[in-house]
Amino acid sequence: xxxxxxxxxxxxxxxxxxxxxxxxxxxxxxxxxxxxxxxxxxxxxxxxxxxxxxxxxxxxxxxxxxxxxxxxxxxxxxxxxxxxxxxxxxxxxxxxxxxxxxxxxxxxxxxxxxxxxxxxxxxxxxxxxxxxxxxxxxxxxxxxxxxxxxxxxxxxxxxxxxxxxxxxxxxxxxxxxxxxxxxxxxxxxxxxxxxxxxxxxxxxxxxxxxxxxxxxxxxxxxxxxxxxxxxxxxxxxxxxxxxxxxxxxxxxxxxxxxxxxxxxxxxxxxxxxxxxxxxxxxxxxxxxxxxxxxxxxxxxxxxxxxxxxxxxxxxxxxxxxxxxxxxxxxxxxxxxxxxxxxxxxxxxxxxxxxxxxxxxxxxxxxxxxxxxxxxxxxxxxxxxxxxxxxxxxx
Amino acid sequence: xxxxxxxxxxxxxxxxxxxxxxxxxxxxxxxxxxxxxxxxxxxxxxxxxxxxxxxxxxxxxxxxxxxxxxxxxxxxxxxxxxxxxxxxxxxxxxxxxxxxxxxxxxxxxxxxxxxxxxxxxxxxxxxxxxxxxxxxxxxxxxxxxxxxxxxxxxxxxxxxxxxxxxxxxxxxxxxxxxxxxxxxxxxxxxxxxxxxxxxxxxxxxxxxxxxxxxxxxxxxxxxxxxxxxxxxxxxxxxxxxxxxxxxxxxxxxxxxxxxxxxxxxxxxxxxxxxxxxxxxxxxxxxxxxxxxxxxxxxxxxxxxxxxxxxxxxxxxxxxxxxxxxxxxxxxxxxxxxxxxxxxxxxxxxxxxxxxxxxxxxxxxxxxxxxxxxxxxxxxxxxxxxxxxxxxxxx
Numbered sequence: 001x002x003x004x005x006x007x008x009x010x011x012x013x014x015x016x017x018x019x020x021x022x023x024x025x026x027x028x029x030x031x032x033x034x035x036x037x038x039x040x041x042x043x044x045x046x047x048x049x050x051x052x053x054x055x056x057x058x059x060x061x062x063x064x065x066x067x068x069x070x071x072x073x074x075x076x077x078x079x080x081x082x083x084x085x086x087x088x089x090x091x092x093x094x095x096x097x098x099x100x101x102x103x104x105x106x107x108x109x110x111x112x113x114x115x116x117x118x119x120x121x122x123x124x125x126x127x128x129x130x131x132x133x134x135x136x137x138x139x140x141x142x143x144x145x146x147x148x149x150x151x152x153x154x155x156x157x158x159x160x161x162x163x164x165x166x167x168x169x170x171x172x173x174x175x176x177x178x179x180x181x182x183x184x185x186x187x188x189x190x191x192x193x194x195x196x197x198x199x200x201x202x203x204x205x206x207x208x209x210x211x212x213x214x215x216x217x218x219x220x221x222x223x224x225x226x227x228x229x230x231x232x233x234x235x236x237x238x239x240x241x242x243x244x245x246x247x248x249x250x251x252x253x254x255x256x257x258x259x260x261x262x263x264x265x266x267x268x269x270x271x272x273x274x275x276x277x278x279x280x281x282x283x284x285x286x287x288x289x290x291x292x293x294x295x296x297x298x299x300x301x302x303x304x305x306x307x308x309x310x311x312x313x314x315x316x317x318x319x320x321x322x323x324x325x326x327x328x329x330x331x332x333x334x335x336x337x338x339x340x341x342x343x344x345x346x347x348x349x350x351x352x353x354x355x356x357x358x359x360x361x362x363x364x365x366x367x368x369x370x371x372x373x374x375x376x377x378x379x380x381x382x383x384x385x386x387x388x389x390x391x392x393x394x
Numbered sequence: 395x396x397x398x399x400x401x402x403x404x405x406x407x408x409x410x411x412x413x414x415x416x417x418x419x420x421x422x423x424x425x426x427x428x429x430x431x432x433x434x435x436x437x438x439x440x441x442x443x444x445x446x447x448x449x450x451x452x453x454x455x456x457x458x459x460x461x462x463x464x465x466x467x468x469x470x471x472x473x474x475x476x477x478x479x480x481x482x483x484x485x486x487x488x489x490x491x492x493x494x495x496x497x498x499x500x501x502x503x504x505x506x507x508x509x510x511x512x513x514x515x516x517x518x519x520x521x522x523x524x525x526x527x528x529x530x531x532x533x534x535x536x537x538x539x540x541x542x543x544x545x546x547x548x549x550x551x552x553x554x555x556x557x558x559x560x561x562x563x564x565x566x567x568x569x570x571x572x573x574x575x576x577x578x579x580x581x582x583x584x585x586x587x588x589x590x591x592x593x594x595x596x597x598x599x600x601x602x603x604x605x606x607x608x609x610x611x612x613x614x615x616x617x618x619x620x621x622x623x624x625x626x627x628x629x630x631x632x633x634x635x636x637x638x639x640x641x642x643x644x645x646x647x648x649x650x651x652x653x654x655x656x657x658x659x660x661x662x663x664x665x666x667x668x669x670x671x672x673x674x675x676x677x678x679x680x681x682x683x684x685x686x687x688x689x690x691x692x693x694x695x696x697x698x699x700x701x702x703x704x705x706x707x708x709x710x711x712x713x714x715x716x717x718x719x720x721x722x723x724x725x726x727x728x729x730x731x732x733x734x735x736x737x738x739x740x741x742x743x744x745x746x747x748x749x750x751x752x753x754x755x756x757x758x759x760x761x762x763x764x765x766x767x768x769x770x771x772x773x774x775x776x777x778x779x780x781x782x783x784x785x786x787x788x
C-alpha cells in the first residue's frame with residue numbers, strides 16, 4: 001500500500017462524518033460530481049413512494065392540508081435555514097434558481113429605491129445569473145455592470161442599487177469573501193444578493209450574522225434534493241415588508257384562497273412564493289434534508305478542506321508535473337468544496353475518468369472539476385481519483 | 395333501482411372511455427375534483443420509482459443525457475401538443491402557471507411593439523393571472539385594463555398590446571369562445587394569450603387552427619400530472635423568433651453549455667425554458683400522459699358534456715327546487731367540464747359531501763364546484779353525487 005493510500009486510511013478512520021455515507025445510495029464509483037447533482041439519500045425513495053401512492057393516490061386533494069403540501073415551501077425553507085446561518089421564517093423554497101435570481105434582484109432594486117440606477121453583477125458568474133440580471137436591469141430601467149468580485153468595493157457608489165455575487169465560483173471553486181463584500185455593499189447603501197448554489201451545504205454561510213440582504217440557491221448540489229429540485233429565496237427579516245416581488249403569484253397573497261382581484265402580499269417569507277409548488281420534487285428534497293440531522297456545518301467544512309487538501313496532495317504526487325494546473329485557490333479562506341484543474345485535453349480526460357469509475361465534471365473548454373461532498377466522499381475515494389487521473393495523464 | 399340509476403347504468407354501458415378508468419388509482423370515493431388535482435394514473439408510481447432509484451440513484455449525473463432529462467421539457471411539450479391542437483415544436487413544459495403567465499404576457503407585449511400601451515385581462519380570471527398581468531404591465535410600462543371576456547371585442551383598439559383570457563372560467567365553468575375572441579384580438583393587431591388550465595384535456599382547444607399566439611396551462615388538472623406538476627408555454631411557431639423572454643435563463647440559451655457571458659436565445663420552443671427543470675415532477679407528468687394513448691379529445695368532450703348534462707338532470711331531480719342555482723351555462727357551446735352550483739351554505743355542504751364520499755371543491759363564498767374528468771368519472775358516480783347532494787340538502 002502506498003504512503004498516500006495509508007494516509008487515506010488513517011484520515012478515513014478519524015473521519016467523524018464517515019457514518020453519513022451509509023445514508024446515501026452509492027456504489028463502487030468515486031462520485032465527485034455532487035456539486036452538479038448530489039447523490040441519492042437512502043430515505044428519499046420510500047418517502048417519494050409514500051407521497052405518490054398515499055398522499056396523491058389515496059388522499060388526493062385532501063393532501064394539500066392533511067399532508068402539509070400547502071405549507072411545504074416555508075417549512076422546508078426552515079429546514080435549510082440553519083445550514084446557511086439563517087433564523088427561521090426567512091427562506092422559502094420553490095421555482096428554479098434562475099427564477100429566484102430574477103425575484104431577488106428586482107426585489108433588491110426596488111428596495112434600493114429610485115435614485116440608484118446601477119446593478120453590479122459578478123463578471124465571472126454562472127451565466128444564468130448574468131442573463132437574469134440583464135433582464136432585471138432592463139425591466140427596472142437600470143444599467144447592468146459586470147465586475148470582478150474583487151473589484152466590487154471600488155465599483156460601488158451612490159448609483160449602485162444592487163449587487164449580485166456568487167459565494168463560490170462555479171468554475172474555479174474560489175470562495176469569495178461574503179462578510180467583507182456584504183459589509184461594503186451595505187456601507188454603500190446598496191442591497192446585496194448572494195447566490196449560494198456552490199456553498200450551501202458545503203461550508204458555513206452565516207446569512208444573518210453577516211447581514212446579507214437577499215440570497216438564492218439551488219438544492220440539488222450539496223443539499224442532495226434531486227435533479228432540478230426547487231431552489232430557495234432568502235429575504236432578510238428586516239427587509240421582508242419592503243420586498244416587492246416581480247412575480248406576485250397567488251401563493252404569495254395574504255389571503256390566497258380569498259380569490260381576490262386585488263393583490264395584497266403576505267407577510268414574511270411566504271411573500272417569495274409564486275405559483276403552486278411542485279410537490280413531488282419538493283417533498284423529495286424534504287426527505288433528503290434528513291441526512292443533516294446531527295451534522296454541524298462546521299464539521300462539514302473541516303472535512304471538506306481536508307478532502308480538497310488531500311486531493312491536491314495526491315494530484316501533486318500522482319500527476320506528472322505541468323500536466324494540470326489548479327485553478328482553485330490554495331488558501332483555505334478562498335476555497336470552496338471543489339478542485340478545478342486546468343488540463344488541455346480535459347474533455348477526453350474526463351471521459352476516461354468516468355470510464356474508469358471516477359465521475360467528475362468537464363467544464364469547457366479545459367477544466368476538470370471535482371466536487372467533494374463531505375457527507376459521502378471519503379479519503380480513499382480521493383486517493384483513488386487522483387491515482388486514476390495520474391494513470392490517465394502519466 | 396331509480397330511473398336515474400337505471401339511466402346511469404345504461405350510459406355507463408355505452409361509454410367508450412369506460413376502460414380508461416382502470417388506468418387510474420381510484421377507490422369508492424366519487425372524485426369530482428379532478429379539475430383541482432387529477433387522480434393518480436396507475437403508471438406513475440412505477441415510473442417515478444425508476445426515476446428516483448435508477449436514473450438518479452444509479453446513473454446520477456449521467457441521466458441528464460442517458461435518461462433524457464435534459465430534453466424532457468420539449469419532449470413532454472410535444473406529448474401535450476396534440477391534446478391542445480398544436481403541432482410539435484411549439485410547447486415547452488416547466489415552471490408554474492403563474493411564471494408562464496408572466497413569460498407569455500411580457501413576451502406578447504414585446505411582440506406587439508412600442509406603440510401599444512394597454513393590456514386587457516379577463517376581469518373574472520383566476521386571481522394569479524391578474525396579479526401577474528399587473529406585474530407584466532408595471533414592468534413593461536403598460537396599463538392593465540380588466541374587462542369581462544364578452545366585452546373584449548369592444549375594448550380592443552390600436553392601443554391594445556396583448557389580451558390575456560381564460561378558455562374556461564375556473565369558478566363558473568363557462569367556456570369562452572376562443573376562436574372568435576382570438577380572431578378579434580388578431581384583427582385589432584394585438585397578441586392573444588390564453589390560459590388553458592381548465593380546458594386542456596377536457597375539450598378540444600385548437601391552438602393552431604384558431605391562430606392563438608401564446609398560451610399557458612397547468613398539467614395537474616385534466617392532465618393528471620400530480621400536485622404542482624410543471625405548467626407549459628405555447629408560442630405559435632411563426633412568433634417564436636420574436637419571443638423575447640423576461641426570464642432568459644441558461645436553459646433557453648442557444649448554447650447552454652457554452653457558458654457564454656452573452657445571451658443568445660435558442661430557436662424554437664426551447665426559448666421558453668428558464669432554469670433547470672424539476673425532473674421528478676416532470677417525469678411523473680410524462681408517465682401520466684400515457685393514459686391518452688388512443689384517446690381522441692373529441693370523444694373526451696362528448697363524454698364530458700354527457701356527464702355534466704346528466705349531473706344537471708340528476709340535480710334537478712334530487713335537489714329541492716331553489717336550494718341550488720347553476721352558474722354553469724346550459725348551452726354546450728358555453729360549458730367547460732365542470733358544474734358550479736351556488737348554494738348559500740356551500741362550505742358546510744361540501745364538508746358533508748366529502749364526509750359521505752363525494753369529493754368536490756368549495757369556492758368561497760358560496761360555490762360548490764364539481765369537475766368531471768371523462769377518463770375516470772362514470773355516470774353512476776354522477777348519479778350518486780347528485781343523490782347524496784340531494785340527501786344533504788333535502
